Amino acid sequence: MSDFNEFLTLDARLVILRALNDQSDGRLNDSLLADVLDTYGHHRSRDWIRQQLRFLADLGAVKNTDIGPVMVAAITRLGADHVERRTQLEGVKRPSIGA
Incomplete structure (x- = not known):
């Protein structure tokens, strides 16, 4: 992965966590x-987003549920x-x- 693509991926993961944190129930x-x-x-x-959600779940930052x-x-937490x-x-x- 190029340095710029890596930067974009790291940023997107932060955007995901911020969006979840902004929700009253912490879910999206x-x-x-x-x-x-x-x-x-x-x-x-959405497949790429799901890959990032699985990555974040592996870190313990999110919990995913398939519905x-x-x-x-x-x-x-x-x-x-x-x-x-x-x-x-x-x-x-x-x-x-x-920020």
Whole structure:
């Protein structure tokens, strides 16, 4: 993977965690996450998004549930800690201070 593609992937993972953290219940499905990522310039397929959700689940940052053809992701305490800069997850862009 090129350095720029790696940067985009790290950023997209942070966008996913932030979007989940912004929800009152901490959950979004892969279709809604695709819309959020599009807003931030990450035009990716739902399959790619699901791969990132599985990566984040392997880190312990999210918990995924398949409901029929839809994957629902829920942020975990570890994922929220990353968004709030209390910890750092390898493979996810570090949030900016005050952002």
